[in-house]
Amino acid sequence: MSLDLQTVVDSLNTNLPDSVLDVKTFRGETTLIIDKKRVREVCYHLKDDFGFKFIADITAVDYLGVKTPRFEVVYHVHRFGPDFDDNVRIRLKTELPEEEPRIDSVVPVWSGANWLEREVYDMFGIEFLGHPDLRRILMPEDYEPHPLRKDFDVRDREASKRSFKRALEEGSE
Amino acid sequence: MERIEFLTEEIIDKETGIKTETMVLNMGPQHPSTHGVLRVVLRLEGETVVKAIPYIGYLHRGIEKLCEHITYQMCLPYTDRMDYVAAICNNIGFILTAEKLLGIEKEIPERAKVAEVILFELGRIESHLLGIGTSALDLGAFSAFLYLFKERERIYDILEMVCGARLTTSYPRVGGLPDDLPENFEEAIRNFLKAFPKTLTEVDKLLTRNRIWVDRTKDVAYISADDAIDLGLTGPVLRGSGVPYDVRKAMPYLGYENFDFEIPVISDGDAYARYLVRLEEMRQSMHIIEQAINNLPDGPYIADLPEIVLPRKELTYTRMESLIRHFVLVYEGFKPPPGEVYHAVENPKGELGYYIVSDGSGKPYRMRVRGPSFVNLQALPKMVEGRLIADVIAAIGSIDIVLGEVDR
Amino acid sequence: MALNTNSILGGDGFVTTKLSSFVNWARKNSLWPMPFGTACCAIEMMGTLASRFDLSRFGAEAIRFSPRQADLMIVSGTITYKMASVCRRIYDQMPEPKWVIAMGSCTCGGGPFDSYAVVQGIDEFLPVDVYVGGCPPRPEALIDAVMKIQKKIEMQGAPLV
Numbered sequence: 001m002s003l004d005l006q007t008v009v010d011s012l013n014t015n016l017p018d019s020v021l022d023v024k025t026f027r028g029e030t031t032l033i034i035d036k037k038r039v040r041e042v043c044y045h046l047k048d049d050f051g052f053k054f055i056a057d058i059t060a061v062d063y064l065g066v067k068t069p070r071f072e073v074v075y076h077v078h079r080f081g082p083d084f085d086d087n088v089r090i091r092l093k094t095e096l097p098e099e100e101p102r103i104d105s106v107v108p109v110w111s112g113a114n115w116l117e118r119e120v121y122d123m124f125g126i127e128f129l130g131h132p133d134l135r136r137i138l139m140p141e142d143y144e145p146h147p148l149r150k151d152f153d154v155r156d157r158e159a160s161k162r163s164f165k166r167a168l169e170e171g172s173e
Numbered sequence: 174m175e176r177i178e179f180l181t182e183e184i185i186d187k188e189t190g191i192k193t194e195t196m197v198l199n200m201g202p203q204h205p206s207t208h209g210v211l212r213v214v215l216r217l218e219g220e221t222v223v224k225a226i227p228y229i230g231y232l233h234r235g236i237e238k239l240c241e242h243i244t245y246q247m248c249l250p251y252t253d254r255m256d257y258v259a260a261i262c263n264n265i266g267f268i269l270t271a272e273k274l275l276g277i278e279k280e281i282p283e284r285a286k287v288a289e290v291i292l293f294e295l296g297r298i299e300s301h302l303l304g305i306g307t308s309a310l311d312l313g314a315f316s317a318f319l320y321l322f323k324e325r326e327r328i329y330d331i332l333e334m335v336c337g338a339r340l341t342t343s344y345p346r347v348g349g350l351p352d353d354l355p356e357n358f359e360e361a362i363r364n365f366l367k368a369f370p371k372t373l374t375e376v377d378k379l380l381t382r383n384r385i386w387v388d389r390t391k392d393v394a395y396i397s398a399d400d401a402i403d404l405g406l407t408g409p410v411l412r413g414s415g416v417p418y419d420v421r422k423a424m425p426y427l428g429y430e431n432f433d434f435e436i437p438v439i440s441d442g443d444a445y446a447r448y449l450v451r452l453e454e455m456r457q458s459m460h461i462i463e464q465a466i467n468n469l470p471d472g473p474y475i476a477d478l479p480e481i482v483l484p485r486k487e488l489t490y491t492r493m494e495s496l497i498r499h500f501v502l503v504y505e506g507f508k509p510p511p512g513e514v515y516h517a518v519e520n521p522k523g524e525l526g527y528y529i530v531s532d533g534s535g536k537p538y539r540m541r542v543r544g545p546s547f548v549n550l551q552a553l554p555k556m557v558e559g560r561l562i563a564d565v566i567a568a569i570g571s572i573d574i575v576l577g578e579v580d581r
Numbered sequence: 582m583a584l585n586t587n588s589i590l591g592g593d594g595f596v597t598t599k600l601s602s603f604v605n606w607a608r609k610n611s612l613w614p615m616p617f618g619t620a621c622c623a624i625e626m627m628g629t630l631a632s633r634f635d636l637s638r639f640g641a642e643a644i645r646f647s648p649r650q651a652d653l654m655i656v657s658g659t660i661t662y663k664m665a666s667v668c669r670r671i672y673d674q675m676p677e678p679k680w681v682i683a684m685g686s687c688t689c690g691g692g693p694f695d696s697y698a699v700v701q702g703i704d705e706f707l708p709v710d711v712y713v714g715g716c717p718p719r720p721e722a723l724i725d726a727v728m729k730i731q732k733k734i735e736m737q738g739a740p741l742v
Contacts, residue, residue: 026512027273054418055405056517057543061530074528076515076543080402080418087423091515112405115551123237138230138580139698140663147238147697154238156697160662167666202667203617205646210619210664231664232619235696250693257621303624322631329628340621340717577620 005030005090008050016041029091036073036094036103043092043109046077054078055106056089058116060124064150070098071126075106096126105131123148142166184218195223200565202231208307208569209576213553220561225554229547232580240540244506245271245347248540253341255542256578258303259296261332261342262520265289268345269426270516270527274509277348280476284469285349286428291362291465292335292344293427293518294458298369299328300521300573301451308448308570309380312389317379324372331361347507348482349475362466366459373455381449390444394556394568397442404555405548408523409454410572413447415440420519434461444571451573454521481507506535522546522573544578608652608678609731610640615651615675617668620658622685625717634720639727648674653730655723656707659687661698669706680733682726683709686716 009032012020019038024031034042046052056076064070075092096103105128106113117128118137125146128134136143140163145152186193196217202210210231216224236255240248252267253260268289272278306321329339334355336344344351380386396406401414411418419436421429437453439446475482483502488495511533517526523545530539549572556568614636616626629636630644645651648671660668672681683703686692689712691701703709710733713726 027276027514029515031513053402056524057515057526057528057541059528059541059543061539066532076526076528080416080423084417084423087418089424089515110405111403112548112551115547116405119547136230138233140230147235152697154235154242154696157662157701160698164662164665167663168669171666171670202664203646203671209623231661231667232659233661233663233698234659234694235698236694239694239696254621254693257624260621319632322628323633326628326631326633339719340625 005088008046008090011049012042012045016045029089031091031093034092034094036096039092039094040104040106040109043075043077043106046090047109050079051081052077052079052088052090053110054080055110055112055116058106058113058120060120060126060148062124062148062150064098068097069095071096071101071124073103073120073126101126102129103127104129105134107131122146125149140167198562205311208574209579211550211569211574211576211579213565213569215562215565217562220563222557222560222562222565225557225565227550227553229550229576229579232576234581236581237540237542240537242536244503244535245509245537246503246506248537249346250341250343252542253343254577255544255581256300256520256522256525256546256575257340258575259300259521260340261292261344262296262300262518263525264342264344265293265427266516266518266520266525267527268347269518270514270529271347271509273516274512274514274529274531275347275481275507276510277476277478277481280348280478282349282473282476283428284472284474285345285476287465287469288350288354288474289345290427290429290432291462291469292332294462294465295328295331297458297521298455299325301455302328304521304570304573305376305380305448305451308567308573309386311566311570312386314380314383314386317376320372320376320379324369327365327368331358331365334358334361346475346482348478349473351475353474359466359469362462366463366466369459370456373452377452381452387445389563389567390448390571392443392445393560393564394444394571395442396552396556398440400555401442401552404552406523406552407545408520408549408573409447409450410523410549410552412436412438413450414442420517420524424517426516426518432461432464444567447571447573508533508535517543520545522575522578523549525578542578542581544581546572546574546576546578547581550574550579605734609734611643612639612641612653612680612727612730613643613645613651614641614653614655614727615645615648615671617654617656617671618658619660619664620687622657622687622717625720626655626657626684626723629720629723634724636724636727639724639731641727648672649676651675652678653680653682653727655682655684656688656703657684657717659685659692659694660700660703662700663698665700665703665706668703672707680710680730681707682711682713682723682730684713684723684726685718686714688712689714692716 019035019042020032022033056078059074061072073094079088120126121134122136122138143163144159182195198215200213202212212228214226215222236251252263256263302321302325306318309317333339336342398414398416401411417438434457437450484495489499509531513530515528517524526543528541529537532538557565683689688703691699711726711729713722
């Protein structure tokens with residue numbers, strides 16, 4: 001029996017009222033805009049009651065100059081269905097303001113969110129509260145800026161060069 | 174925080190009661206068996222791994238940021254360089270996502286779709302050949318590596334005939350194929366299908382019941398089905414633990430629902446199971462290619478969409494309107510409607526997802542690539558902690574990572 | 582190599598030459614490459630070392646992944662700033678004489694990646710002997726580069742001690 005996404009939305013509105021701020025569809029995909037303070041509860045509800053056990057992707061988008069709040073954290077979660085034949089995918093989005101880019105981590109819900117959230121922290125500077133090991137993953141540990149923010153120039157190699165120099169000096173000690 | 178992990182700790186050896194220390198060993202970014210620039214720091218108690226911490230980012234080139242400054246068509250060569258072992262699969266994934274964003278999936282001609290299926294499955298065979306070949310090389314089976322690479326050269330010949338490049342293909346375009354398939358394409362594919370099973374049987378005989386191979390991969394790098402789902406693993410790693418999830422069957426694309434194939438699933442969860450899954454997947458890919466080449470339809474190879482597709486060369490060189498349209502499409506790119514879309518394809522390594530946010534201009538506002546190897550590599554500590562150090566190599570080989578995809 | 586060929590043809594069974602020519606001949610025909618492969622060019626390098634474009638025909642049979650045992654470093658693939666310090670350390674560990682091939686556009690000048698993390702050409706921190714362009718270069722191009730190194734050794738040689 002196929003899961004109807006309207007059932008999911010209705011259940012969320014009943015059990016966790018005011019957590020879903022908006023529902024959008026585009027090209028056959030459903031997106032739920034979630035209140036940023038209720039992210040973990042919504043994820044637990046989806047996982048425990050509807051079987052969305054698989055975290056496909058966590059990423060973020062920087063809307064500097066386009067809209068406020070500036071950041072959006074995007075989750076793609078997936079459900080297999082009891083016999084692995086009822087695959088449903090849904091997208092959750094939360095909005096974070098520029099002054100306070102902090103949100104609860106969903107690592108307790110799906111442990112696969114660990115590195116995905118570290119990458120978002122590395123690239124955007126968004127902090128995940130409750131993450132077991134939040135540090136940079138793709139850039140060197142002593143790198144200062146957050147590259148994927150829109151106010152960072154793609155060709156700005158100065159911070160990388162400083163990090164390289166420090167690594168060379170450390171290595172020659 | 175990093176330095177604390179490196180400190181050794183004192184322990185009392187259980188058998189003899191002697192006070193000793195754990196050892197920290199660095200499998201550095203330059204290592205013959207790490208399939209690229211992966212660094213794993215191991216804390217060892219004798220030969221047993223107590224803690225394993227992978228460090229990545231040594232190949233982070235900033236592809237996602239670069240793609241925000243160029244048109245969609247210019248993004249295509251960057252996708253080759255991510256999973257460089259099966260570049261054609263990345264290309265097709267990106268093209269399908271752009272087509273979904275534009276909403277033109279129904280306009281793609283059948284010939285283009287079937288050709289893309291053939292090339293995608295060739296890419297899958299190519300990737301598994303390298304995956305099995307290099308993990309065999311790491312564990313000492315050099316002949317298997319040479320036999321499998323000889324087959325890869327045959328696939329390179331076919332790809333070179335179709336698009337001109339061996340490795341970094343950049344082949345399809347939004348709307349179909351850039352040019353019609355060459356005349357001897359069908360003959361080349363049929364020759365490949367005739368010659369390939371023989372090599373597969375040879376490698377099967379060399380490895381599958383080889384005492385050394387079985388001892389080094391059976392019950393090594395085990396991960397259970399529940400852990401695998403929780404960690405978000407996909408691809409042969411997930412199917413080797415008994416979870417029958419394959420994007421081609423779960424959320425079909427490119428007409429895969431019309432092909433008759435099975436997805437191999439084995440529930441042992443160890444490196445040997447993953448090897449068997451990959452071997453069987455290659456046979457299933459051959460089956461799909463055979464069905465596709467028998468039913469390759471004639472007709473146009475690219476959609477008839479003037480806003481998106483470049484005009485034919487003979488029109489560009491003779492008519493002013495076509496020249497202007499060519500110029501505008503190359504300079505500004507086609508403009509999809511504002512919105513966002515996520516599309517997943519079944520890469521040989523797992524689920525490759527593209528998430529594109531468009532603001533209505535010719536350049537993507539945000540392009541995110543969900544690389545399967547990035548998520549699969551999270552499973553490494555769980556697979557090797559508590560096991561012997563030699564199993565780390567077998568584990569890395571069985572997850573089959575490509576650092577270009579991990580780091581992007 | 583300058584030989585006194587009359588001795589070979591029915592002489593006392595010996596050839597005469599300069600010591601440096603002899604050493605250069607031996608060095609160039611037994612280069613031990615160390616593949617420093619990071620990205621896509623590494624796959625083409627593996628293809629060169631495999632059976633179709635066999636590099637061991639040119640004497641480069643012993644592929645050594647340890648820098649202490651190699652004399653030719655083939656840097657293939659994009660080098661990022663995070664990896665650059667590692668690359669420099671590996672180069673410093675190689676014993677003299679040593680040569681470096683920069684394989685692929687990324688090592689020659691950054692390639693298509695003009696971004697915040699990629700070194701625009703490894704000659705920023707390494708002395709390079711031969712540059713091979715291409716993305717990735719064909720195996721024949723890499724073999725041509727090894728042959729150029731061989732020519733360089735023959736012409737200029739390297740100090741004996």
